Amino acid sequence: MTELTYREALNAAMVQEMDRDETVFLMGEEVAEYDGAYKVSRGMLERYGARRVVDAPISELGFAGLCVGAAMAGLRPICEFMTFNFSILALDQVINNAAKMLYMTNGQINVPIVFRGPGGAALQLSAQHSQACETYYVHAPGVKLVTPATPADAKGLLAAAIRDDDPVAVMEGELLYNVKGQVPDGEYVIPLGVAERKRSGEDVSIITHGKMVHVALQAADRLSREGVEADVLDLRSIRPLDVDAILATVARTNRAVYVEEGWPFVGVGAQIVSLIQEEAFDHLDSPVIRVAQADVPMPYAKNLEQLAKPSVTGIIEACKRALYLPSGAA
Amino acid sequence: MTELTYREALNAAMVQEMDRDETVFLMGEEVAEYDGAYKVSRGMLERYGARRVVDAPISELGFAGLCVGAAMAGLRPICEFMTFNFSILALDQVINNAAKMLYMTNGQINVPIVFRGPGGAALQLSAQHSQACETYYVHAPGVKLVTPATPADAKGLLAAAIRDDDPVAVMEGELLYNVKGQVPDGEYVIPLGVAERKRSGEDVSIITHGKMVHVALQAADRLSREGVEADVLDLRSIRPLDVDAILATVARTNRAVYVEEGWPFVGVGAQIVSLIQEEAFDHLDSPVIRVAQADVPMPYAKNLEQLAKPSVTGIIEACKRALYLPSGAA
Amino acid sequence: MAPTKSKGKAKAAATKGPGLGTAPDGSTTHPGEAEAGVLPHPRRRSIRNDDGIGGFSRGRLHALLREMLLYRRFEEKAEEAYAIGKIGGFCHIHIGQEGLAAGAIKPLREDDLVITAYREHTQAIAKGIAPRAVMAELYGRTDGCSGGRGGSMHLFDTSVGFMGGHGIVGGQIPLGAGLAWAIKYRGGDQICVCFMGDAAVNQGAFLESLNMSAIWQLPVVYVVENNGYGMGTSFPRVSLTKMEDRSGAYGIPAHTVDGQDVLATFEFFARLADDVRNGAGPQFVNAVTYRFRGHSMSDPVSGTYRSKAEVERQTRERDPIVILRDRLMEAGLLDQEELEAMDSNVRAICDDATDFADASPLPAPSTLYDHVYAVTNDSGRLFFDGRDRRAAAPRSRPSESGPFGA
Amino acid sequence: MAPTKSKGKAKAAATKGPGLGTAPDGSTTHPGEAEAGVLPHPRRRSIRNDDGIGGFSRGRLHALLREMLLYRRFEEKAEEAYAIGKIGGFCHIHIGQEGLAAGAIKPLREDDLVITAYREHTQAIAKGIAPRAVMAELYGRTDGCSGGRGGSMHLFDTSVGFMGGHGIVGGQIPLGAGLAWAIKYRGGDQICVCFMGDAAVNQGAFLESLNMSAIWQLPVVYVVENNGYGMGTSFPRVSLTKMEDRSGAYGIPAHTVDGQDVLATFEFFARLADDVRNGAGPQFVNAVTYRFRGHSMSDPVSGTYRSKAEVERQTRERDPIVILRDRLMEAGLLDQEELEAMDSNVRAICDDATDFADASPLPAPSTLYDHVYAVTNDSGRLFFDGRDRRAAAPRSRPSESGPFGA
Ligand SMILES: Cc1ncc(C[n+]2csc(CCOP(=O)(O)OP(=O)(O)O)c2C)c(N)n1
Ligand SMILES: Cc1ncc(C[n+]2csc(CCOP(=O)(O)OP(=O)(O)O)c2C)c(N)n1
């Protein structure tokens, strides 16, 4: 184990996989000479050269599609979006080509590509730069999605994503890059589709993914001071989805809150809530409550942005509602 | 009242609005000289000339963005996508510009645009041409969405969409264009956000939208022969959403099934189901069940396609499950 | 039309196309008349006249004619099958553009890669997919080259380097760049030929792909099948400039070739493929052709956007099969008897293809969920429709067992 | 750099830019030295020398210099405010590119429309947004030109025709075409000027927008602020061709102008705007400039992608303010005293802007849900976060009542 930042852990995963597999390459804006807009690929140009670490023009549709084409020919591209906000320009290549290719070809052509980069809001980046894009990536079958919340998960899940034979989106977070944590040394791969209980409790389940894991844990700590013990489940992988773990925590607490960074309407939370009510209906003592971004484009002003983001208080309130407790200071 | 096809009703709505408002124009691929790929704009070039009925190059991102720009300057473009499948190329303009403009400008610039065209599957058009795109349009706040199922709704909702000062997506259906129905003569506008009960029953609610209304009604008829009376609610508008009508039908039957054409994961159904369990938890006698497209890219082969689409039988089975009745022939 | 090469540094010399073809006797030739002609069995070599034309031997000339005739008959069969409901969905017929399928693809190596749009039946055959497998795909059957899942717009066979069959206009252009990227990454000496329609050059993907291909000097040839129309829109209505003006912006040489002249086209592509293989970098080819049919099976041949007279003139004067047939006959390299033999041979192949397709089973319902993901991970759920995926599977019928069914 | 005009049919004659400026005494001039200079109050007319340079009167020349100085001081203020946390998010400084803001926008009419990307503080001021309102927007305050909701990248004021302020590279290009479309649709005689960075020309939106502008002959001028880099990527790394080669593909004339020479730029745009107003159709301008600062506030000025020496040479030799200052001084049209007065005047404006911004209230929490939709329909729910939207609203403070707050 070594303490690494989330950024370093992602770098370690890419290095681990590029060392072991010559077909893996990294392409994206500023990934090479600039070491990555967020310095995630630091040192990789030097290590692998311009053939395998490639600066792309600002042509998201084009370079994403080029990477899909390269994957069709058996390479394993890591396609970095400077942020996932910009990948909306590339969605046609993700949805119509990467996701559907295997099916349309009757299994002849798989697309072992990774789309990665930060998603969701950072600080005051305003409406066009603060978007959580999970929904756009998982609605269509054919793409997998992981959302590492810790440095260890960043390493293990990115490595697994690179090795997976299907398109996998890895959504990181600008605000996560500096987070530190213990990361296993040497080869480290976390299987996709395995959620992780980040905290154990019997009163209410807080289910979440990505950056919000940290906010959920803060809320759980504060709830604990009030005598409410939350079970915090980090899905880590949205597709494949660890349904067993979801049903287990709901069976344990009979109450659940879903916390997500993005908008609520047809968000990941909507899917999880409807799945819980479909498959654990009789276990629920109260409705599952969702905590999400305010249903508005992200405002720039500091105070409004804070108000728009899912908050510790918001989660606490939701847990209390799920427990039919009076709201108020935790 | 006159009997019109759905296609004619859409045409009537556009003519109604273009006659009354000089700022309305139609742009899209093949809308002018070809009368529309599906002949929806028949005769409009002749009536309004090339200034207001405009053939666009195959540049979805570009002409959608151009229309957004024109709307920023106060025109009211009807931007036709030959099908919504192709509009995935234009999503950046929809989500980052049309949806967010009003907010980013603090209310200075609204975007009174209509995005319209057929969505969802027709017959054997295969994976890239059979996609229901609701989720991509309603996740981000700022866009409204209607899904007319009948000729009358086609006229009234499209007219309302054109008059609305916000971006409104109107998702039609290739398989709906020939459907006939009575349509009110003269000026006709249906307010957005009003669902319509298409059939009355006390046993189970079938809630749905768009093309699936017809499939749901067939299922309801067959259920009726078995003594099960379904309340069929056509949402007509997904955003704004007639929550009152949803809660009312659930309160009435205590059991609900959501039927949608698209994929289930983070689909409209997921949103509706989670809303129902959030707001009508105590009214539910059984979990709300979703019927959706099989969670696969649409296959070409006739038999597989049929299997993949939501079916009358599938809806009947779901209703029976909701009623805890044994499954079997209806 | 004289092929031209505009700004750029391609080594590939443009070839000079012959004049537009009319029948050697000066009479106007209706394409239907080609039906009168047939070809000797390809294995039976005639010894009468082996001089050939230009660099083409008599055998090669016959093979090219036969090839185009095969495409023509195949498409006619597809039209028939569509009319009786054997084929569904969108079906885009290549009739009139056969010169390009033969002329641009036949010079390639088997391990070269071809990627294209949805009007690709004949291109798939040209690259080496058996007519049987193509027809079965149009029928949506198990033995189709995409297992019946793709249909007319999504033909694939990686074993012969045919990489589809894509339905989003312009969507295949970045993929073509990516295939070429992979070739270069691996240090291979294949090339990738990426076809597109004339309307596709107005997609942003065109700019992005050509620019990347240029800066990375990828071994790719972009070929516009310039049939003059994107559905009902003629190119001049959506472009102020000529097709060959579109690639210079990225430093990619533009070439124009007459796609109705299969010999010129073949020669041109043979040389261009060599050049690209040897490092000439990306190329852009404006291949001028004409679509003799409607845009798709539901579109009339002529209509508001092009006159009946225009279509008739094109089919009369610019039929690539008639043009070659007449040249061969004029040169004494083909007689009526040979032509008839040729034709009945390809007709037999097409009859066989429909028989085969008809006999091929529909995909088993149990396969609905196959090939959505290449890997089912050990944990976690991938499908969310709540349907029992095995329930969909009926007992498999005997006809579904063998690779070629009944 | 001599401005050039390449293929096309624009009537706008390219102007000839002067040589690169060095101080009149031949010494090298550091941009910091400009701080020593100030300008007489614009209303106080000097009578000493009214000859001017070329077609520019002394008053106009002083106004242009003062304008650029204002931009420079404004941006320096923004940098300071960012450093102490008054401004958040991404903040892209325009220092070095002032010649273009003044030279391309000042010749426009108030009802002409300008749309641009995210490096737009000075362009917003040039088009007529008060420095106060721009600074307040950077501070995220109610009195900002976008009410504090947009921030640095999303400045808007429709009353002066400034249409933003857009964050997606290339995303504003189709919007610019659309604004021009609306002008033409209404038969107006305004024009739209659509700015973009050099990196934006590799977005597909560029092709699509330019092509549509060409076929519909829209009154739009696309201006590339060619500062040589998109973040850390120099243009030659992502293009084999020169910038001026990019628009001919669509039949749009390309012009090159030296953006550091504000007089040449102004003259050029004045003429071009006239031409476009009179129906010359869309134009493409490659405006050569240089970014003196890092890409954004978090990016160092020089680094792996450009050397310190390069940046120093550019700031020394190619500062648009220094170039104009020296020309005026050399011509006896400006003295040190005037320059100093000018500078303290604009500094005062910027100090006032930050004071104003600082005093302006944060947007009221109750406004969080305002302006998501222009119309709340009579029925149906539009918001789905389950939050009580009124609960967010605190009592409104007095300072929030007036349009300019405290
Ligand atoms: C992105 C996209 N937009 C629209 C369509 C609908 N469409 C299918 S083919 C076609 C015309 C394409 O014309 P062209 O590229 O010239 O090819 P051709 O049909 O002539 O072979 C259109 C508009 C599509 N498939 N994809
Ligand atoms: C579509 C998109 N991709 C990437 C980015 C991130 N990004 C912001 S600015 C920038 C560089 C743009 O350079 P250029 O167009 O030359 O403008 P400049 O910054 O030099 O003014 C990039 C890559 C973005 N905002 N949008």
Ligand SMILES: [Mg+2]
């Ligand atoms: Mg065409």
Ligand SMILES: [Mg+2]
């Ligand atoms: Mg730049």
